[in-house]
Amino acid sequence: MSVIALIDCNNYYVSCERAFDDSLVGVPVVVASNNDGCAIARSNEAKALGVRMGDPIHLIRGRLDKHGVKVLSSNYALYGDMQRRVVAAVEEFAGDVEIYSIDETFLDLAPFGDRDLVAHANAMRHQVRRWTTIPTCVGIAPTKTLAKLANAAAKKNPLFDGVADLRDPLLRDWVLDRFPVADVWGVGRATAAKLGQLGVATAGQLRDLQLKQARALGTVVLERLVAELQGVPASAVEVVEPQRKGMAVTRSFGVPATDRETLMGAVAQYAMRAGEKLRSHELVAGQLTVFFHTNRFKTDAPQHQGARRMRLRPMTSDSMELLAAARRGVEAAWRDGHAYTKAGVMLDDLVAAELRPRTLFEGDLERRDRLMSALDEVNGRFGRFTAVPAAQGFERGWRMRAENRSPAYTTRIAEVPLVKV
């Protein structure tokens, strides 16, 4: 039997901030999205004050000020680095790890199946806490969907004390019967409404749906989801021999790039172009490499060659996904104080789009495909880069608003925490 765990960091962004700023401990804290727009993370104290996810900061400013809520700009350099540490801390506790989001990681616990997994999970949580100060919750179950649900139970119900092991069918049924169907991973609002009309209100009732009925009602995704709730892993990954052929878009700059956003603008263009190329050949890529370097012939200037290889899962030809991967690569490999003169994006591990290995829960792919075709059509008709994602930049010199961002405590020497002596 497969054993999957999901470890999830509690109030992740706030916990990262608190690791380095003790004045944030025990007081309400909210982290705002890019450009200081909306609340995207809240401490428990802020939740108790009724701050909701996505609340626009300017609309709730009065309430925030009245209660002395600390509002921070998001600091992704910090959150990304802390994630790396969390993943490193859990690795020895799992046969395999799959990073699902910045604060959630799936673990294959099958190699440890004969142990007391609650104790195992607690040892893992202890190690994460020690290495990073970040508190976590763990859900354990036979499938990913159930592990996600177990994690939510561990977080909400104090009974579990941070770890919910739902391998026991009786306990699992007890939780499923009390779990709202709308909160099940992968059930969207529209699906939840449809299910509601059929009288399906809990995860337990969804599990008892006939597979055929689930398929008729939703899509194959809902069918797989029901199977997962029944404890059958939907690892419907078709084994395909990938054509190991790559493609690259690379160019030298007219003017050297000395700041990260300028370089990112160039790399974004190359990623977009690479996406176009992929789609015109009806291929998807499994790996993206971004690289950039200084002028090697200018020996008196500081030299650096940055390169990062990013896995693309699910495999994709979606420019937005390529762009996101390229951005992560640039952020990881960027070094201040250099004049970069050349950059490129390479794609490999290419397979035909229709042979792409499917993964569960990849979101609404059809819509994404339509968006990409529209993008290609607009750019084909009106000239390349008529329609671009905002990250590509319309003009240089654009800056993100982040008035209250904490230092890059763990990734920049000039911004490391001070220790008073």
Add this chain to the structure above:
Amino acid sequence: MHLLTLHELPFALEPMEARLLVETTPAGFPSPAQDDMEEPIDLAAWLIDNPAASYVMRVSGHSMTGAGIYDGDLVVVSRAVEARVGDIVVALVDGERTMKRLRRRDGRFWLVPEAEGFKPIPVGETTEIWGVVVALARRCRR
């Protein structure tokens, strides 16, 4: 008589992954050092055993000059190792981050400065040992 013989190649012909942008194919003589190439010295790796549990901090103040740690120095603080008496530790004292030598005297723990004019701090209820200083880095000239 064979002037030319074909040998079996003594190594497996497998596709090799070339490192990006680092290797070049020289047109001239191969370097005699090629087979003995090693990675350049990586000071960060030497200073930091467990990067996932290590944090770099900058020293601000003069209470540890006796231990050879000066204002502006960088220290590597590990959260993976257990603090022992005699270690230099980073502690949170009433929410304030400080760095001192951990000592045991008269049956209790103390955070002891190593310079004239500073007082030891008793480890109390509100004191948290945050990490252990495992390395020190300083540049003499920029």
